[in-house]
Amino acid sequence: MENQKNGYIPLYRSVKKQPWAKDVYLRTLWENILLDAARQPFVANFKGHTWRLETGQLVTTSADLGLALCNRNGEPTSRHAVERMLTVFEKEGMISVHAERRKGTLITVLNYSEYAEKIPDLPAHNSAHNSAHNEASAGAASEVHPAHKTEHKAAHHEQEGNNNNKNLSSSRNSDESRNDATEKFLSRHPEAADGVYSPSGKLWGDADDFKAAQWLFARIALLDPSTPEPSWADWSNTVRLMRQQDNRSHHEICDLFKWANKHHFWAANILSPTSLRKQWQKLTAQRKQEGAAPTPIKSESWNTREAWQEFI
Structure with missing residues (x-):
């Protein structure tokens, strides 16, 4: 139930068939990108700059992505390693990357709807839905379970609004605080x-x-x-x-x-x-x-x- 509060994305089993998916860092990075990408057009404030994100886009930095990829000792993945992994996804035709120095990196998930939008009338989905909820009729399979309604609503409103949206998650507020601290640091040490x-x-x-x-x-x-x-x-x-x-x-x-x-x-x-x-x-x-x-x-x-x- 806790997961439902922050929305969801489908993760299809076919991802395991991709050659790169055997790399646990690549798989986790890809999942993080899908989870963080905007589900609806969204206005974000990142590093003091306004970014108008379209569906399937996110703004971040390689260093921030690396902070979410840690080994067992809690050590984050380096910026350069993350950039190499993003290059893998670019070559696979999964994303496009546009970086602006000291402003952020705009990542666009190409064909986002194919990766992260649920298609309820697919046979595979109906079969899984019936099995999970023990529903017999095809008509019932197309209905939305009450828990799904809550999840669906949360997902569609997760990244809507503008800079004053009161529903921004605490993790986003944490990221903004961290970015403010980073900007202050860079102003003191521009040679970094x-x-x-x-x-x-x-x-x-x-x-x-x-x-x-x-x-x-x-x-x-x-x-x-x-x-x-x-x-x-x-x-x-x-x-x-x-x-x-x-x-x-x-x-x-x-x-x-x-x-x-x-x-x-x-x-x-x-x-x-x-x-x-x-x-x-x-x-x-x-x-x-x-x-x-x-x-x-x-x-x-x-x-x-x-x-x-x-x-x-």
Whole structure:
């Protein structure tokens, strides 16, 4: 009964026949898109911008979609992983995606009525309806059960109205609050890499911090291809802290990690920017003791892209 309060969408068994449906993340993302898409034309306020959504559309961000796709440890899926999954759906002809920087991503479910609208006169539906309610006649199968009436009404009014609609769900209000916090964070840190930050703004990094974090992960993945993709906001944030608080350059961060990544002992122990930062003094001392000199910085400027970009 609780589910009926927020509307519904049909989910046909044929979805299991799709090759991509075996991927639990793809299947969950697809279900979330169908559940969040507007059932009727709807005016949404997202990231301070007005969006006039048509039936089958939703406005969101890849980062927000990733927050609803967590592993068993509660860690969300990265923005980049979500974007790769959306590309799968685009290639399958299921959606179209239009992204506007710092405004949001408009997702349109193509042929929405075929995916999410119930067709009561289909034989398969009538058979299932009869079986579920133990009704004998074909005429009874076309009638709407009282519980269905409540569900149907809730579904049709779920995304109707405008910005002042008092029936907006608490989850939408929560999303709007989170978006307001994100906008405030971006106004304070415009240098933050696009999408590489936590909703609260506590974890973030700039484009170069993110690039360094990606490079570190690529080195780890060479040793163990099964290594799961990390939280880029977390990793970029640690790189930023090493740079800003510990006074390390991107070149120095990557260079020391490169040495550790090839070391017979440290390769299995330095598997994140956090462990690199924690063991920095030990790594530096041991590298010096073993006679391994740091890679020279070619650029005169200490912490610019020229000082490390060629290195990675």
